[in-house]
Amino acid sequence: MKLVHVFDAYCGWSHGFSATLREIVARHPGLPVEVVSGGLFTGGRRVPIREFGYVQGANAQIAELTGAEFGAAYDRLIADGSFVMDSEAAARGMAALRRAAPGRAAELATDLQSAFYVDGLSLSDPATYRKVAAAAGLDGEAVVAALEDPDAAAGDFRRAAELGVTGFPTLLAVDGEHVTVLARGHATADEVDRRLASLS
Numbered sequence: 064m065k066l067v068h069v070f071d072a073y074c075g076w077s078h079g080f081s082a083t084l085r086e087i088v089a090r091h092p093g094l095p096v097e098v099v100s101g102g103l104f105t106g107g108r109r110v111p112i113r114e115f116g117y118v119q120g121a122n123a124q125i126a127e128l129t130g131a132e133f134g135a136a137y138d139r140l141i142a143d144g145s146f147v148m149d150s151e152a153a154a155r156g157m158a159a160l161r162r163a164a165p166g167r168a169a170e171l172a173t174d175l176q177s178a179f180y181v182d183g184l185s186l187s188d189p190a191t192y193r194k195v196a197a198a199a200g201l202d203g204e205a206v207v208a209a210l211e212d213p214d215a216a217a218g219d220f221r222r223a224a225e226l227g228v229t230g231f232p233t234l235l236a237v238d239g240e241h242v243t244v245l246a247r248g249h250a251t252a253d254e255v256d257r258r259l260a261s262l263s
Contacts, residue, residue: 064238064262065095066245068169069228070176071103072153075122076248077232078180079129081173084234086252088169091259098161098168100154100219101231113144128249136183151216152187158215159192159208163201171199236262 068084070077088096112118119141122133140146153175160171174195178184184191189210193203209215226235226242234246236259245258 064236065097066091067097067099067226067235067237068172068232069099069101069223069226069235070172070232071101071150072157072172072175072179072186073148073150074101074103074231075118075125075131075180078176079125079131079249080232080234080246081131081176082129083246083250083252083255084169084232085173087234087255090252090256096169097237098157098172099222099226099228100150100157100216101223101228102150102154102216102220103231104148104150105220109147109149111144112141112146112148132177132181134181134183137180138183140183146185147187149187154216154219155210155212156186156192158212158219159206159210160195160199160201162209163196163206164199167199171195174199238262 066087070080088094122141125131126133157172157175160175161168164171175186178191178195179186184194189207192206192210196203196206226233228235230247232246232248233244234250234255236243236245243258243262245255
């Protein structure tokens, strides 16, 4: 069995789930975790962040429910309103980080979300991946070079669709052909653990 974490790096609820994900990974070090990027902001949804008027209210709800941090630099992006969230670029970046350290994909996913939601860094900027890679002790130049893979995002989006995931984050337990939803949107580590225990 393995866990599959389907998220979007530009999804506030995925950021809110980061602490739960890290805790689950820490509690189950022998359980493989596959990380898959979704495509929340692609195509016609790649517009300035001001077009999503619900963001600030949603972030306040996420912070209250999960304790997730939204940093001052990120708040300035929201206030300015011109920043464009591009999930395809973020998915390519996640794939590049995952390629550099496959066994640390869950950790790197949460690091990537902190880069945006705490530090206010663009997930379309190669410098962001250089910084995340360096902080994780990875080869930043190799990660940046891997950003150029044009098929990385499409592969992840296909995988998410094959798993039937339509909302982020979704945490699945996958055992052969059997797929069980452990969390969708929000859950505590204890809630996920109870659902995991019921599968054994």
